[in-house]
Amino acid sequence: MTCPFKPRWERRKDARPQELLDAALDHFVARGFAATRLDDVAKSAGVSKGTLYLYFSSKEELLKAVVRESIVPLIGEAESVIEQFAGSSEELFRLVMRTWWDNVGASKLSGLPKLMTAEAGNFPELARFYQEEVVDRGERLVATMLRRGIERGEIIDVDLEIAPRVLVAPMIMMMLWKHSNGVCKVEEDKLPAHLDYYIEMSLRGILVPKPESADVSRDENKDQKKKAANCCKT
Amino acid sequence: MTCPFKPRWERRKDARPQELLDAALDHFVARGFAATRLDDVAKSAGVSKGTLYLYFSSKEELLKAVVRESIVPLIGEAESVIEQFAGSSEELFRLVMRTWWDNVGASKLSGLPKLMTAEAGNFPELARFYQEEVVDRGERLVATMLRRGIERGEIIDVDLEIAPRVLVAPMIMMMLWKHSNGVCKVEEDKLPAHLDYYIEMSLRGILVPKPESADVSRDENKDQKKKAANCCKT
Amino acid sequence: MTCPFKPRWERRKDARPQELLDAALDHFVARGFAATRLDDVAKSAGVSKGTLYLYFSSKEELLKAVVRESIVPLIGEAESVIEQFAGSSEELFRLVMRTWWDNVGASKLSGLPKLMTAEAGNFPELARFYQEEVVDRGERLVATMLRRGIERGEIIDVDLEIAPRVLVAPMIMMMLWKHSNGVCKVEEDKLPAHLDYYIEMSLRGILVPKPESADVSRDENKDQKKKAANCCKT
Amino acid sequence: MTCPFKPRWERRKDARPQELLDAALDHFVARGFAATRLDDVAKSAGVSKGTLYLYFSSKEELLKAVVRESIVPLIGEAESVIEQFAGSSEELFRLVMRTWWDNVGASKLSGLPKLMTAEAGNFPELARFYQEEVVDRGERLVATMLRRGIERGEIIDVDLEIAPRVLVAPMIMMMLWKHSNGVCKVEEDKLPAHLDYYIEMSLRGILVPKPESADVSRDENKDQKKKAANCCKT
DNA sequence: GATGAATGAGATTTCATTCAT
DNA sequence: CATGAATGAAATCTCATTCAT
Incomplete structure (x- = not known):
């Protein structure tokens, strides 16, 4: 009770307020890590700057938490969709x-890709975490979908390392556009049209052409497989 | 006849600005605007901190100069290629x-897209400049190419506002990958393969399917295969 | 009951600004605006450099605040003295x-005139403020006093624009002397004598000569001389 | 002739260009010592910054030279005027x-008083020099004039230490006004009127009242009043 | 003699972090 | 638990001074 024996509160609350993470994500995405002031994050979350430190031991830890907590719900759902799906590859891709x-x-x-693009160079450890937990899993997920389509004869024989990246690129770009004020400013309400176009164009790029003559189709298919394989050996 | 002792500064005033811009671009791309220290930029350029201010009145002006000076050579060449080209849309797209x-x-x-993606929010004026002088011109360029193909009956009737963005997205992503250490780390030497794949997939997504016989189809197919293989050796 | 260990900061937020302004006035007067280091101001006030910025957003704002806050008590009292006074002009002037x-x-x-003299050229806006709120009001105040005396037939018919300035000049100079170390170094303890002499000489310069006989006039003159001599012993 | 034995030019030119001192005085008076940039002084004088250092070894030496070179012609003339004068004290004072x-x-x-007022605190040595060579000599000069008048029975018996300071104060203030933009902004063309008023008022403050009859005295008084009034119309 | 590009110490300003309350 | 005043390290920016030409 006397002064020198004052109890300190060192514990970190386990239930980190989602509000803090939300506010932090907003600011980190909008301004970048270095240009974000914790004062502003705190104000957005309606708390004092000191309170931030009750939950996160440093600005960097806050960033890590933002990224880690954000991705947990990201990938899981899509993975389970693929596992359970029974229809055609075209439908699956769309879904x-x-x-x-x-x-x-x-x-x-959707702000995460921009955040990680901008800060990967400054936080290698976090970048690796993000790559393993988000990017790699995402690519594997698309590869799984493609492999399933190839095995079912619905998708042409693409390179399963490269194709997912290229296929996913426009989706990522759409997210970047959303958060890059003024750089390729795409109106919010036009993004669904972009999504539609992107999906259809991608499908034309990977689907086995509809069965005019089955034989020809399959031959052509095999050739293409070889071609892709050759390219990838480079 | 000349003094045998090396003078402390041997570079000319007219060479300085470009050296400073080069160094600044490197650092801005690697760390972002806010996290870049002018000390480091100066050191990279082999000058003192104060020298930077002989050429650029502030850190922000340095950033603006980096962007402005970088894009001058960016777009022009591609525009003239399209104007002068006489061959098929497929060949033109590849070229x-x-x-x-x-x-x-x-x-x-290639670092510019990352830089602008990260900093557009903090420098709206610069972002607008970049959009008008780079992004818009780039999109117009692709739209011109597509329109030409549509008129020649070689390319399907795509939306000339949306298609260029989606088509270009993977190219932009490839540049981002190059500079996003650890986020979707694509090995430098694999990028050509990605480029090949991206081009072929995109062509399948926009070209009017060849209405010919299977034989012809196979011939054309072979050609393409060879060409792609060659490209990969680049 | 209270903690026996002294806390690192014991002053309240509401006491701080005035302490900072006091310290700042001292330094600004002693060294001028440009030569004053905020480090030193902070140290004089017993706080860290950063604390200054909690209360004043820049060095210039600090200067403005110093001037603005200083003059509030400056003029008011003298104005009310004049309004309420009922005696002779001579007594009023002395009072x-x-x-x-x-x-x-x-x-x-008393450091303000030196500060403003030195910095008016660099801060035109502040100079205008000072002129309107201090100089002009001060001159009007003296003009009011003179007009009252003229109307009462006690003061000769002086120009009410020029006379106040000339009359007040020695008072201002006395303040400048106090703060101009080494330039016309007048010992602090001699200033009252200067004040006495200044008042009596000024009165001789503006009062209507007593309409008595020449002899009396000379007597009065002697008395005044003695008085001045007495004052100087103060 | 070889590199290590390069002759240096260490000498300082004795004939220090008056242009440099003029430009420096202007800037020092306008902005103060610390806020004056040697770049600007050099530009005003039409030379390069480096050239300044051929004549003055540092900014402080430049200031000292400005003050020292400025005062040489200041005092001498007035001193000789007093020595040679044969008329009345009133005429002498006016002259x-x-x-x-x-x-x-x-x-x-006229900018010197402002300069020294502002910088005395920062350059004690220079301040002492200025006081001895300008202020003290000026005060002695006025004291001599007063003593002469007292001995001739024309001036009342004033304190010869204090009176000169007070008498000279308005003159100094007029110089300060000229260079204190916005602080007691007196229009340049009104200064002669101030000078007239100051002289007449000061004379009334120190002259022995004319030993004539009261009537004459009042007449003379009226004349003086008119004169002052006339002067003010200038 | 004169130049002006280059320097680097030192100033202002910012802001993540701490800690008494 | 929460606060926010205070801190001080580190960044940007300035400018007196130097020196090869």
């Missing part, structure tokens, strides 16, 4: 991409 | 995309 | 000038 | 004050 957009692209989580 | 990659994607200018 | 000296000249506010 | 104003107050040398 996965639209679900992803609805869950991620249309939410504030 | 434009490869030229772009060789001139921009493979150079340090 | 006003002595009150002014006691309240301003003898306090640290 | 000295007007000569001083014409030679100093109306020239750019």
Whole structure:
């Protein structure tokens, strides 16, 4: 009770207020890590700057928490969609991409790619974490979908390392556009049209052409497989 | 006749600005605007901190100069390629995309998209400039190419506002990958393969399917295969 | 009951600004604006450099606040003295000038004229503010006093624009002397004698000569001389 | 002739260009010592910054030279005027004050008091020099004039230490006004009227009242009043 | 002699972090 | 638990001074 024996409160609350993370994500995405002031984050969350330190031991830890907590719900849903799906690859591709957009692209989580793009160089450890937990899992997910389509004869024989990245690129770009004020400013309400166009164009790029003559189709298919394989050996 | 002792400064005043811009671009791309220390930029350019201020009146002006000076050589070449070209849309698409990659994607200018993505929010005026002088011109360029193909009956009837963005997205992403250490770390030497794949997939997404017999189809197919293989050796 | 260990900061937020302004006035007067280091101001006030910025957003704002806050008590008292006074102009002049000296000249506010003289050129806006709120009001105050005396037939018909300035000049100079170390170094303890002499000489310069006989006039003259001599012994 | 034995030019030119001192005085007076940039001084003088250092080894030395070179012609003339004068004290006082104003107050040398007032605290050595060579000599000069008048029975028996300071104060203030933009902004063309008023008022403050009859005295008084009034219309 | 590009110490200003309350 | 005043390290920016030409 006397002064020198004052109890300190060192514990960190386990239930980190989602409000703090939300506010931090907003500011980090809008201004970048270095240009974000904790004062502003605190104000956005309606708390004092000191309170931030009750939950996060430093600005960097706050960033890590933002990224870690954000991705937990990111990937899981899409993975389970693929496992359970029974229809055609075309339908599956549409479903996965639209679900992803609805869950991620249309939410504030769409700011994550911009954040990681900008800060990867400054936080290698965090970048590695993000790559393993988000990027790699995302690519594997698309690869799984493609492999399933190839095995079912619905998708041409693409390189399963490269194709997912290229296929996913426009989706990522759409998220970047949302958060790059003024750089390729795409109106919010036009993004669904972009999504549609992107999906259809991508499907034309990977689907086995509809069965005019089955034989020809399959031959052509095999050739293409070889071609892609050659390219990838480079 | 000349003094044998090396003078402390041996570079000319007219060489300085570009050296400073080069160093600044490197640091801005690697760390972002706010996290870049002018001390480091100066050191990279082999001058003192104060010297930077002989050429650029503030850190922000340095950033603006970096962006402005970088884009001058960016767009012009591609525009003239399209104007002068006489061949098929397929060949033109390949030529434009490869030229772009060789001139921009493979150079340090490939860092610009990352820089602008990260800093657009903090420098709206600069962002607008970049959009008008780079993004809009780039999109117009691709739209011109598509319109030409549509008129020649070689390219399907795509939306000339949306398609360019989606088509260009993977190219932009490839540049971002180059500079996002650890986020979707694509090995430098695999990028050409990605470029090949991206080009072929995109072509399948926009070209009018060849209405010919299977034989012809196979011939054309073989050609393409060879060409792609060659490209990968680049 | 209270903690026996002294807390690192024991002053309240509401006491701080005035302490900072006091310290700042001292340094600004002693060294001028540009030569004053905020480090030193902070140290004089017993706080860290950063604390200054909690209360004043820049060095210039600090200067403005110093001037603005200093003059509030400057003029008011003298104005009310004049309004309420019922005696002769001679007595009023003595009263006003002595009150002014006691309240301003003898306090640290006496540094203001030096500060404004030195910095007016660099801060035109502040200079205008000072002129309107201090100089003009001061001159009007003296003009009011003179007009009253003229109307009562006690003061000769002086120009009410020029006379106040000339009359007040020695008072201002006395304040400048106090703060101009080494330039016309007048010992602090001699200033009252200067004040006496200044008042009597000024009165001789503006009062209507007593309409008595020449002899009496000379007697009165002698008395005044003695008085001045007495004052100087103060 | 070889590199290590390069002759250096260490000498300082004795004939220090008056242009440099003029430019420096202007800037020092306008902005103060610390806020004056040597770049600007050099530019005003039409030379490069480096050239300044051929003549003055540092900014402080430049200031000292400005002050030292400025005062040489300041005092001498007035001293010789007093020695040679044969007329009344009243005429002498008028002559000295007007000569001083014409030679100093109306020239750019009028900036010196402001400069020294502002910088005395930062350059004690220079301040002492200025006091001894300018202030003290000036006060002695006025004291000599007063003593002469007292001995001739024309001036009342004033304190010869205090009176000169008070008498000279308005003259100094007029110089300060000229260079304190916005603080007691007196229009340049009104200064002669101030000078007239100051001289007449001061004379009334120190002259032995004319030993004539009361009537005559009042007449003379009226004349003086008119004169002052006339002067003010100038 | 004169130049002006270059320097680097030192100033202002910002802001993550601490800690008494 | 929460606060916010205080801190001080580190950044940007300035400018007196130097020196090869």
